[in-house]
Amino acid sequence: MESEDSRRLQSAASFKAFLLKSSTESHLNLYDHLTGMLLKVMDEHPPNVVDVIEDMSRDVKRAMLEEQQSSLRELPETSAAELLAEQQRSLFSRPEDADQEDELMETPLPNVSELGFYLEQAGVGLGREETQRVFLALKQLVESQALLRCRLWGKVLGTESSYIVAEAEYREGEEEEEPSLDEDETEPETEDTETDPLPQSTYKPLPEVPKEALGTGANKYVYYVCKEPGLPWVKLPSVSPAQITAARQIRKFFTGRLDNPVASYPPFPGNEANYLRAQIARISAGTQVSPQGFFQAGEEEGDEEDTSPRDSYEANPDFEGLPVTDMAESLSSWVHHVQHILQQGRCTWVNLAVKPGEDPNEEGEAEEKEEEPDEPEPEVGPPLLTPLSQDAEMFGTPPWTSKVSSTLTSQHAVAVLRSNLWPGSCAYACGKKFENIYVGWGLKYAGEGYSPLVPPLPQKEYPSGPEITEALDPSLEEEQVLKEALEEQQAAQEELQDSGDEAEEDDD
Structure with a gap:
């Protein structure tokens, strides 16, 4: 009997040890779980215990897990969406001193809601919610910068964040802050005290193409960008011809950080803010279009014989609009109202052979001019308000695609125009209303594939010769032979000198 009782006690102990084994996932054991369930049944006496035993088991397990957790918990960190929502709260607040009569007056703020309505029919846009937030952000920009005219240019996508771009009219008297060199950054003067000066290079770099003045050419408008509605607007710097020329030779995605350096070949003269401004100038020059007859050439004071391209236009008050079907079928119904950018990187050609401050018509220098090479032929681009039908194809692709937004309700449809050379650029026209917008990656169509430029070959070494060629050290035998030859010489x-002296003595 004693042996049987001892076996039962051993089996009971081993079974209890089995029940006390903890789970690898929840770190709970079945013994404590069954004990908790029995205590819960005895305390609550629920009806139909068998039917609710699963729910009771779940409640007991949840309570045991909560007891194991620490009561000192870290507060959840504020997410990026909550931070953005906090910054966008100011867009929906109305100032207390705002007068309703002032709001009814004409304002430079564009009607972005109407723009979103027409773009939605064309299958383009930012969505209704984002369009409303962009509208409020533009309102904040106009009020803070006191802009005369503002327009939603578009949205440039980036790998980390995107740019919302606003186009503003240049104000007379507005100057750009150019970075100035500090005293510590100036190059120190070198004293010419060396007896053997270093050789100087005879290479003369090509003259730098001057930047167009603010309010003219590629710098006719001022652009502001922000990453999200509600975040601060940043004014982009003016663009230079060197930046436009370099942007034509590279293809880089935007990161969303304006101060990010642009690593490319050829090297780009600036950071991402300058690269973004150069791409905006290129896209505007190639895709900003309007219906034929909406604008007319402006009257400029000056010499009637001046052949320089006109860069001004004005709205035609007699414009009555064109039929939507005609605008969708014929590219001649659309014209470019932004100046073309020349190969020089400017909208107006400049003669680099003439030095600044020099009069090319000055007399008295005929002899010097004959020695100088012939002046380059001025480059002339297509004039302002040129029809789109004259645009050239690239890589066998037509530059534009036009259609009607809806063929079922053509009486209420709009004419839609898309650029194939700059994917993401779109324009619409309906009656007397039209608008342009760009939503894309900021890159031009490159055909089947893009091949970056190959760096040039390294410079050749200086031609070898006995004066600069390093000779091998002679051996001991060669040195002995050379020494004997020098002694014989x-x-x-x-002997020759002694014979000469004897001959002179004989003559005496």
């Missing part, structure tokens, strides 16, 4: 010279 010296002895022959001495």
Whole structure:
């Protein structure tokens, strides 16, 4: 009997040890779980215990897990969406001193809601919610910068964040802050005290193409960008011809950080803010279009014989609009109202052979001019308000695609125009209303594939010769032979000199 009782006690102990084994996932054991369930049944006496035993088991397990957790918990960190929502709260607040009569007056703020309505029919846009937030952000920009005219240019996508771009009219008297060199950054003067000066290079770099003045050419408008509605607007710097020329030779995605350096070949003269401004100038020059007859050439004071391209236009008050079907079928119904950018990187050609401050018509320098090479032929681009039908194809692709937004309700449809050379650029026209917008990656169509430029070959070494070629050290035998040859040569010279002296004595 004692042996049987001892076996039962051993089996009971081993079974209890089995029940006390903890789970690898929840770190709970079945013994404590069953004990908790029995205590819960005895305390609550629920009806139909068998039917609710699963729910009771779940409640007991949840309570045991909560007891194991620490009561000192870290507060959840504020997410990026909550931070953005906090910054966008100011867009929906109305100032207390705002007068309703002032709001009814004409304002430079564009009607972005109407723009979103027409773009939605064309299958383009930012969505209704984002369009409303962009509208409020533009309102904040106009009020803070006191802009005369503002327009939603578009949205440039980036790998980390995107740019919302606003186009503003240049105000007379507005100047750009150019970075100035500090005293510590100036190059120190070198004193010419060396007896053997270093050789100087005879290379003369090409003259730098001057930047167009603010309010003219590629710098006719001022652009502001922000990453999200509600975040601060940043004014982009003016663009230079060197930046436009370099942007034509590279293809880089935007990161969303304006101060990010642009690593490319050829090297780009600036950071991402300058690269973004150069791409905006290129896209505007190639895709900003309007219906034929909406604008007319402006009257400029000056010489009637001046052949320089006109860069001004004005709205035609007699414009009545064109039929939507005609605008969708014929590219001649659309014209470019932004100046073309020349290969020089400017909208107006400049003669680099003439030095600044020099009069090319000055007399008295005929002899010097004959020696100088012929002046380059001025480059002339297509004039302002040129029809789109004259645009050239690239890589066998037509530059534009036009259609009607809806063929079922053509009486209420709009004419839609898309650029194939700059994917993401779109324009619409309906009656007397039209608008342009760009939503894309900021890259031009490159055909089947893009091949970056190959760096030039390294410079050749200086031609080798006995004066600069390093010779091998002679061996001991070669040195002995050379020494004997020099001694024989010296002895022959001495004998020749002695014979000469004897001949002079005989003559005396």
